[in-house]
Amino acid sequence: MTVIGWDIGGANVKLARVEDGCITQVVQIPCPLQADRAKFDQALAEGLKLCLPGARHAVTMTGELSDVFADRAEGVAYLVGLMRKATGDRTLFYAGRGGFLDAERAIERWREVASANWHASATLTAALCAEGLFVDAGTTTTDLIPLKSGAPAARGHTDGERLIEGELVYSGAVRTPVMAVAQAAPFQGVMQRIAGERFATMADIYRLTGELPEDADPYPAADLRGKTKQESAARLARMLGRDASEAGLPVWVDVARYVAACQLAQIEAAARELIVREDLDASAPVIGAGCGRFLAKRLAELLGRPYRDFAETIDCAPEMRDMAARCAPAVAVALLSE
Incomplete structure (x- = not known):
């Protein structure tokens, strides 16, 4: 069939x-x-x-x-x-x-x-891995679903309920604007506020850090220009009210790493609350899915938990x-x- x-x-x-x-x-x-x-x-x-x-x-x-x-x-x-x-x-x-x-x-x-797609993924994963934290990091959102006794242990079911419960973090690896992740960033040793404009997205951040899969971003860039590291740096520089020529590429990579750390901290905070809420065993893995599942893998490291890829199940x-x-x-x- x-x-x-x-x-x-x-x-x-x-x-x-x-x-x-x-x-x-x-x-x-x-x-x-x-x-x-x-x-x-x-x-x-x-x-x-x-x-x-x-x-x-x-x-x-x-x-x-x-x-x-x-x-x-x-x-x-x-x-x-x-x-x-x-x-x-x-x-x-x-x-x-x-x-x-x-x-x-x-x-x-x-x-x-x-918007029931998260439930399908979590239900299948729970049938194959009875206890864990399912993390689907997509282009715009990150789902965090505790799995217990072979079933999703979600309390929220609509997007609104899931945002309340911390089971949905509206932040992803591609389309999320940088301004939704960080309100300030370091530039050459000084913290400064950033612009409240969609000059750059997280796709630019992860292109600069080298973590974004090459074909994960089929959408036009914020300025409709190219997607080289240099062009991503130019968009990120605009977030700081600057031109990319004010610093070398390594400086903009450092800014990108800071923004990436801010996003991961948001996801980690939600994950820790869910782990405590459901009293997940320390051996329960993080199971990663989505084009941004490199975030799930880093999350597992921060939580001191084993990591499994969805495709392995x-x-x-x-x-x-x-x-x-x-x-x-x-x-x-x-x-x-x-």
Whole structure:
């Protein structure tokens, strides 16, 4: 049996093909940069070209949060309708604790369907690693889900509830503006405030530190220019009200490392609260997923815990492990729906 797992996000669509429990294909398709809902039509059309006729489809989403929709209910209805039109009755929609629903019930129970992708990843991971801290560091957010007794130990279920509980940190490795992570930074031995403008993003930070995977940032840079280290340094310099020519590249790398440390400190603080709350055993690992899972690995080091990669927990060919870990929710809904 072939199942296609979909994770429909506002910036990209991820899909994973699973055949008899084995991951055979994982891809990520950027949504076109346009301010209307047709961007989802185009991205899904590209994804459907990769699907085998007669395959079953399992869908989760965060794209309903896109500002092309008036609210989340409208977003869920549109994306569910889009998939139903393309695949008919062969599609099920993931609703977190509610399991998989058909299209009609998915629209009725939109609150459960909206942004439930984290629950799919955590549920699959917990079935394979009974206790731990699941950390999915993506382009814009970081999910932190304690796992206990083979199930997610999340208290929040909507994004609002999860932000209250510290299970969602709205900070990621690519699209997050630098100004959302740090309000000051050191420059040549002096701390200074930084600009409240989207001159640079965390993609620039991690390009400068050398940690960003080469193809993890398909989006235009903040100034619509290139993505070399020098161009990232120029954008970061603007955050300090400066030109990159005021210092050599190593100075801007040091600034980037400081900002990166600020982001990791935010994630670490949330992680420690969850570990204490759930009384996780000291041997319980951090399981990392997402394009920014290098953050999860560093977090494990700070917490003194073993680290496991999401791709190590599933049946996946070595050459697909990186994409499988980046696209964990798509992989998860495919496997959970088998």
